[in-house]
Amino acid sequence: xxxxxxxxxxxxxxxxxxxxxxxxxxxxxxxxxxxxxxxxxxxxxxxxxxxxxxxxxxxxxxxxxxxxxxxxxxxxxxxxxxxxxxxxxxxxxxxxxxxxxxxxxxxxxxxxxxxxxxxxxxxxxxxxxxxxxxxxxxxxxxx
Numbered sequence: 532x533x534x535x536x537x538x539x540x541x542x543x544x545x546x547x548x549x550x551x552x553x554x555x556x557x558x559x560x561x562x563x564x565x566x567x568x569x570x571x572x573x574x575x576x577x578x579x580x581x582x583x584x585x586x587x588x589x590x591x592x593x594x595x596x597x598x599x600x601x602x603x604x605x606x607x608x609x610x611x612x613x614x615x616x617x618x619x620x621x622x623x624x625x626x627x628x629x630x631x632x633x634x635x636x637x638x639x640x641x642x643x644x645x646x647x648x649x650x651x652x653x654x655x656x657x658x659x660x661x662x663x664x665x666x667x668x669x670x671x672x673x674x
Contacts, residue, residue: 553582556578556579557574602619
């Protein structure tokens with residue numbers, strides 16, 4: 532375990548002594564990987580793809596390579612019409628970064644219908660200043 536309590540994994544993302552168990556995402560501690568792998572969704576997605584590919588290769592008795600994180604950049608919205616974007620040497624902020632954030636999030640949604648629904652929902656929220664939170668609250672049972 533590392534200082535934060537996450538399991539230290541080998542270069543194939545498996546736990547030492549248990550090659551059948553792989554740990555991905557911000558739970559995994561990769562001290563051999565420098566710079567550190569950030570605890571963000573793109574890193575977890577890369578680790579998930581790597582783990583799936585490793586399982587398939589191990590079923591075929593093929594050699595598994597070491598995991599290497601590829602930084603694809605970072606996007607963060609920080610308010611209405613404002614965001615930050617970092618892609619290597621390209622740094623954007625403000626409205627252009629916010630538009631890029633919107634496009635990227637719509638692009639990575641699965642399915643045409645989901646994209647349309649989210650775009651319409653975001654457009655309504657933008658023009659009306661209303662926020663539609665989808666919160667499920669468990670009510671009391673019985674009298």
